[in-house]
Amino acid sequence: MGFLGTITRHMDALVGPGVMLLYPLYASMRAIESPSPLDDQQWLTYWVLYSFITLFELSFWKVLQWLPFWSFIKLLFCMWLVLPIFNGAAYIYENFVRKYVKIGSYVSSSYPDDQRKVMQMLSLDGRKSVERYITKYGSEAFERVVKAAEKEAKKH
Known part of the structure; x- marks a missing residue:
């Protein structure tokens, strides 16, 4: 050969x-x-x-x-x-x-407290999506989304 x-x-x-x-x-x-x-x-x-x-x-x-x-x-x-x-x-x-x-509810402490609370309620897939969103648009954009969701929740 x-x-x-x-x-x-x-x-x-x-x-x-x-x-x-x-x-x-x-x-x-x-x-x-x-x-x-x-x-x-x-x-x-x-x-x-x-x-x-x-x-x-x-x-x-x-x-x-x-x-x-x-x-x-x-x-x-x-x-x-x-x-x-x-x-x-x-x-x-x-x-x-x-x-x-079993997926734990641990979320990195690098996120602000209000963002961590939101992320702890999400599934792992949801967390991945949020992390991609934060990476792409920034933490401030996610903060605006969280505030808009809180405002919408208070209406109902």
Whole structure:
């Protein structure tokens, strides 16, 4: 097969560490520094899933050594979890894990008290929408929305 065959055969060893460790480490550090918790969900979920994959490999290594394509399957799955066009880890959290995890009412203390009270009444999806709104239009615009809602509520 030659040089190209050798590269193809060892693609998981060449690309795997970058896809499964280096990029997620970099993205996780960026998520820590960003004010939004949206990216935290993606990367925390990724690390939990990666830990499960590693535990699975350690537990079943004798069986997995007989599967010639295991390393490629793992690489493809981790690429789906990691790459921003897929955000697979966030997808798994939203569609599978979230149903079984009780969402707390914690809202970041970086918001003013009246905004925090409003956000605590919202679902996680609602909070995400409000955070996107605040990021796009600013905290003052959200404050105007809250005041208009309070004024409307007092009428009824």
